[in-house]
Amino acid sequence: MTETRRGRPRTPLLSRESIVAATLRVIDADGVAAVGMRSVARVLGVDAKSLYNHVDGKDGLLDAVAEHLLGGLVLPEPAGDPRADLRAIAHAFRSRALAHPGAAPLVLTRQLSSLEGLAPVDAVLAVLLAAGAPAQQAVHLLRVLLATMIGTLLREVSAAPSFGGDDGARRAVLESSGLPAVVATAPHLAEFDRQAEFEYAVDLAIGAVLARIDLHAAR
Structure with missing residues (x-):
């Protein structure tokens, strides 16, 4: 028994x-x-x-x-076009960061030395090096791109946008502020399209990064 x-x-x-x-x-x-x-x-x-x-x-x-x-981030296969490759990495990073919006700040701010944490870094560096950036410059440019992505995503998941949120009441406050530049841009300050903001910021940063690589190569 x-x-x-x-x-x-x-x-x-x-x-x-x-x-x-x-x-x-x-x-x-x-x-x-x-x-x-x-x-x-x-x-x-x-x-x-x-x-x-x-x-x-x-x-x-x-x-x-x-x-x-x-670790669940699926990095795209390089296409050989630096602009397209960097954009694809940025969008893959955003998609994974937003899989659990409440946990996104951890993905964006924890300093990880594991392979999971280094994989996106390696992917961006590989594109920059292939585009002709020397190693030291590639690291500087990597940090610019990461700062842009992380800053934009943190604003998206952690707080309402500055003077934004598709809020009619907010627009009325802005238009009555008496601040000339704020009044002139009030309709746009009162709107916030998260994906459009991310794409604009990333495209601007990528353009600046690639222009810096081209400038260095021309010297």
Whole structure:
């Protein structure tokens, strides 16, 4: 006869994957600020201490989520056209960052040294080097492109746009501000198309980057 054990129920099997999934549930429901060992443990129905076998505290949870999201980034195959290649990478990055809007700031701000974190960096550098940028210049230009993408996406997911939001009341406030430049541009300041803003910013940055490479090559 098999003896039935009495007492506390068995702890569910934990893995890094199940912990990441639980952390995303917390973020999707209550935002990044709600993430902690206890809140994630509650979702999993385990003691918070058991999570330390898989992640190193709250920072470990946040890094694991960022790595998971970046790990799902599908980078496009290079087409040999620097402008098209950089645009394709930027849009792939945006699509993955917005897969879980509440977690997007993690993808955009966590400093990751893992392969997941370095893959987009390598893809951009490869395009810049192939376009003729020397190694040091390629790094400078990479940082310009990343700053543009990250800044634009952070505004998209973390806050309402400055003086924008498709709000008629906002437009009325702007038009009555008495500030000449604000009044003249009020209809446009009161509108915000997220995808159009991203494309405009990225295209502007890519144009400047490629022009700088061409200028360096002409010297």
